[in-house]
Amino acid sequence: xTSSGQLRFLVPxxxxxTWRESAKCRFAKPEMFFPAGDSDADDQTVKQAKALxxxxxxxxxxxxxxxxxxxVDGIWGxxxxxxxxxxxxxxxxxxxxxxx
Numbered sequence: 001x002t003s004s005g006q007l008r009f010l011v012p013x014x015x016x017x018t019w020r021e022s023a024k025c026r027f028a029k030p031e032m033f034f035p036a037g038d039s040d041a042d043d044q045t046v047k048q049a050k051a052l053x054x055x056x057x058x059x060x061x062x063x064x065x066x067x068x069x070x071x072v073d074g075i076w077g078x079x080x081x082x083x084x085x086x087x088x089x090x091x092x093x094x095x096x097x098x099x100x
Contacts, residue, residue, distance in 0.1 A: 019061040024052050034074040046075060053078030067091050 020026065025033060032049045035042035053059050053075065063077020067088050072081055079087060 017065075019058045019065075022058045023062060024056040025049070028052065033076075046080060049075040050078050063087075 028049075032045055032052075035045045035049075053062070056062070056078075059077050061077075063079060063084075065071075066076030066079070066084055070088070071084065074081070076084065
């Protein structure tokens with residue numbers, strides 16, 4: 001994402017998923033990115049996951065993967081399910097406009 005919050009995907013992530021090898025979450029506990037509920041503890045877990053994502057070198061690859069594959073659960077590319085739903089709508093619209 002750019003500093004203005006707009007999506008910027010110059011290069012699609014590699015199709016074989018090798019971008020995952022550089023992900024900062026690779027050795028993190030999965031529960032950090034897939035919290036169980038809506039409690040205060042889960043909110044804190046989401047904040048921790050998003051903080052790790054902000055420092056990840058493949059954050060955009062992860063987010064694009066999530067948008068392309070319609071990931072509905074968890075934190076992907078520093079976004080929650082609700083955030084991705086909104087981003088996906090904008091992303092799909094932008095792709096349609098570019099296509100023609």
